[in-house]
Amino acid sequence: MAKARDIDVAPSEPFRQAAARIVRVRADELADSSDGVLDTRDIERVHDMRVASRRLRAVLEIFAPCFPQSEFKSVLRDVKGLADALGERRDPDVHIAALEDFSKALLPAARPGIARLVEDLRERQGRGNEAVAAALDRARGRGLHERLLALADAAAGVEPRDGQEVPA
């Protein structure tokens, strides 16, 4: 599992400055974890991205009072949507891996039932993958990463950069 980057914090630094720095790091971690996430042969990638989305969501909620509220709510909704889609893929991934291990411990006569259940879960996994693909497209289309960085800038009191127009 990808480890979260350590972020130096100073007890006396303003809450909003810490918010800006931490959200930038977590937003980059989410963006960096999206490569190969739709490959069902490597279930760790979707796991890493899901964990990154959870950490990002958590820091957004921790530092919520530091952000402009309307944009914050819109960004948080999009992060939750992405996290939910990743969960739709991750849940069958985990279940399939556990059942494949479980099956090895069974007498051969009992294995066909588990294989049938795994087949059902493969269908769910496929639907979950479609949900992740759609959520990734949506996040890119709505400029989620850029909006997260803009949110961090707003927390730190940085003026919007030229041309920084993002959908609400």
Added chain:
Amino acid sequence: MRARAVKGLEPDGALADNAERIVRTRLDELCGFMPAAADPEQVVALHDMRIAAKRLRYVLEVTGPCFGPYAKTATMIARELQDLLGEIHDCDVQIPETRAFAERLQAADAAALRARAGDAGDLDPALLKLAPHARDHAGAAALQAYLHARRLLLFDRFVALWGEYERKGFRARLLYAVGERSGR
């Protein structure tokens, strides 16, 4: 589960002062699920306690360095608790799913056997081996037994683990760490 609102947060105030308020609220939220969650039937309380552990873990992960070495221990405790409660939650999700799967197989076989029996006055047990899922029931039944047993075992581990945290003064030590930090 909706997180309890944290009162008095100040964006221009010091990180540690704000983080202290959040940690206190999240810790209180987590500990508030006991003793209710020590009842194995309280599935919702256990699930909500897992989410409370996750929230405490994440706030400690980013603000822990403000509060000295015990914050790191508390982060590991919150994570350990979250992971164990997550495993129990997986059982709570998979048990009804597996039961529903087994029932679907049984219903499909019953319908197929009835159709095969045709105009017979009674059902010949010999037809059972021709049922479409005849080879699948054993695995489904074994999985249900395994999941029930695993849930029992993990729940016992949870109760023991919480007892150990209490004996080691987890709550009091974390409150002390966030309240008595140096440089106040």
